[in-house]
Amino acid sequence: MRPATLARWIVLALIVLVVFVPMYWILVTSFKTGRQILLSERIYVPWPFTIDNYVYLFQESRFALWIRNSAITATASTLLSLVIGAAGAYSLTRLSFPGRRTFGGIVLITYLVPPGLMFIPLYRTFIQMGYTDSLGTLILAYPTFLVPFVTWLLMGFFRSIPRELEEAALVDGATRLQAMVRVVLPLAAPGLLAAGLFCFTLSWNEFLYALIFIGDDSLKTLPVGLSEFVVSDFAFWGQLMAAAALASLPVIVVYIYLHKYMVQGLTAGAVKG
Amino acid sequence: MNALTDRHRERLLGYALIAPVAIFLAGLVAYPFLSAIYLSLTEKIVGYPAHFVGLKNYESLLESGRFRIVAWNSAAFTVGSIVVKLVIGMAMALALHHVVRGNQFIRGILLLPWVIPTVVIALTWKWLMDLFRGLINVALIDVGVVRSGVHWLGDPTLAMVSVIMANVWRGFPFFGVSFLAAMQTVPQELYDAAAVDGAGGWHKFWQITLPSIKGVVAVVTLLSTIVTLNDFNIVYIMTRGGPGAATHIFATYSYELGIMSQRWGLAMAASLASLPLVALLIVAVVRYLHREEE
Numbered sequence: 095m096r097p098a099t100l101a102r103w104i105v106l107a108l109i110v111l112v113v114f115v116p117m118y119w120i121l122v123t124s125f126k127t128g129r130q131i132l133l134s135e136r137i138y139v140p141w142p143f144t145i146d147n148y149v150y151l152f153q154e155s156r157f158a159l160w161i162r163n164s165a166i167t168a169t170a171s172t173l174l175s176l177v178i179g180a181a182g183a184y185s186l187t188r189l190s191f192p193g194r195r196t197f198g199g200i201v202l203i204t205y206l207v208p209p210g211l212m213f214i215p216l217y218r219t220f221i222q223m224g225y226t227d228s229l230g231t232l233i234l235a236y237p238t239f240l241v242p243f244v245t246w247l248l249m250g251f252f253r254s255i256p257r258e259l260e261e262a263a264l265v266d267g268a269t270r271l272q273a274m275v276r277v278v279l280p281l282a283a284p285g286l287l288a289a290g291l292f293c294f295t296l297s298w299n300e301f302l303y304a305l306i307f308i309g310d311d312s313l314k315t316l317p318v319g320l321s322e323f324v325v326s327d328f329a330f331w332g333q334l335m336a337a338a339a340l341a342s343l344p345v346i347v348v349y350i351y352l353h354k355y356m357v358q359g360l361t362a363g364a365v366k367g
Numbered sequence: 368m369n370a371l372t373d374r375h376r377e378r379l380l381g382y383a384l385i386a387p388v389a390i391f392l393a394g395l396v397a398y399p400f401l402s403a404i405y406l407s408l409t410e411k412i413v414g415y416p417a418h419f420v421g422l423k424n425y426e427s428l429l430e431s432g433r434f435r436i437v438a439w440n441s442a443a444f445t446v447g448s449i450v451v452k453l454v455i456g457m458a459m460a461l462a463l464h465h466v467v468r469g470n471q472f473i474r475g476i477l478l479l480p481w482v483i484p485t486v487v488i489a490l491t492w493k494w495l496m497d498l499f500r501g502l503i504n505v506a507l508i509d510v511g512v513v514r515s516g517v518h519w520l521g522d523p524t525l526a527m528v529s530v531i532m533a534n535v536w537r538g539f540p541f542f543g544v545s546f547l548a549a550m551q552t553v554p555q556e557l558y559d560a561a562a563v564d565g566a567g568g569w570h571k572f573w574q575i576t577l578p579s580i581k582g583v584v585a586v587v588t589l590l591s592t593i594v595t596l597n598d599f600n601i602v603y604i605m606t607r608g609g610p611g612a613a614t615h616i617f618a619t620y621s622y623e624l625g626i627m628s629q630r631w632g633l634a635m636a637a638s639l640a641s642l643p644l645v646a647l648l649i650v651a652v653v654r655y656l657h658r659e660e661e
Binding site for chain 1: 376377378380381382383384385387388389391392395396398399400402403406455458459461462463465466473474475476477478479480482483484485486487488490491492494495497499500502505536540543568590593594596597598599600603604617618621622625626631634635638639641642645649652653656
């Protein structure tokens, strides 16, 4: 083996190890007994292992409720953003009207405004509206970053659909709206699905808005629930890491489907880190 | 005549379809933002109406020692995270570039930190760095590097290093995969020509690879700077800005002023403090993206 190739494999192995260890630590901890964690026994391999931590989550914590709240919020805000964003993206790529470029620019700029800058202004607006402390607050708040994202992502997909197909439908007597619904949207279905799954992931993982806008314990979402996870038992890390593993599961499943789009999306600058 | 009505119809449909986006962004992005600018110029004491105070909130921020620490921490957190992400991301891309078998699979695994909820990542790193039972300290003692646990989150400097480490872990795979995607579009002929001239690997990297992917490097760096400068989750969960104010950054500080202390005028001013810089960065990204489109 050439020295350069050897060096490459060493670097790669180190990077894989660095990525792997924290994820391994989540899983290992989640299967440890309270005693093993408290006394640092069996630190690398949990043996004998237990599933008590997972059982605890469903029997003695509000984990199921947090999942429900996160699922409702993520699904509703995703659907809302897809409808609004798809209409906007079609308008910006296929129809010509004065001010189109300006709208395109505004969408891109709002996409880039970070939530860390927006959360206090947005919170004040929701207080003014008298609409905090409801899952509806989050369902309205998440599209502030999801709509620009969907619009920007779908503009790319719409551009890749040949105009001729749509024009053929117009010649056959379809209206513009019919051409969009029957020709363009079906062809953009993979893009819509990818955009929807991205939105779901972003909403599912969102923490800051959910932390600030929701005070009611029964309306907390999964990330906020996790961040406030405290039980009387000193070695609560077992339960917390079990919760962390389960919270990551849906987005990892979604990701298995998405990852080919991610590599494309990354180069288009459509997805940010 | 008919053509004209068609054009009018197209315009009308165009406006109708963009209207929901426009209304949404006007109501829940532009309005909050503009009213934040106004509120940052007022003072509000609970029980009394707000009154206009001009730039007083900004002045008191600039004079406060705590805000200066916050600004300095935000800069350190951002620059530290980005530099390390650039180095590891580049190493990852270069290492993966010539791997043919299993490339997709390895890339898939390496991107996982980027999809896992940030809250999970922050909690996991907090647990990894636990003084007595965390894996890092236990492993360091096992190997014999240290005799007793390192106070990762208790020492001011190490706490900053720790939140940067967690942030880098989350973010470098995105850098790596983006760089790799860009590297794979560089024509092989360039390398072949350089090889004929006797160029080595180091030379090829600086003369061919880096110049060819500099657009992607710039966009990724700018995007990441915007987000990191306004990060909240990792710091809030791992340290709450502590110990003292050692890891307090812009967003955790405006949280403290607004949500904890209800000093809205000051909180708005603190929220907007990084805006001039963020605005510049956004303009730079938009320009780069438009250039790539053309």
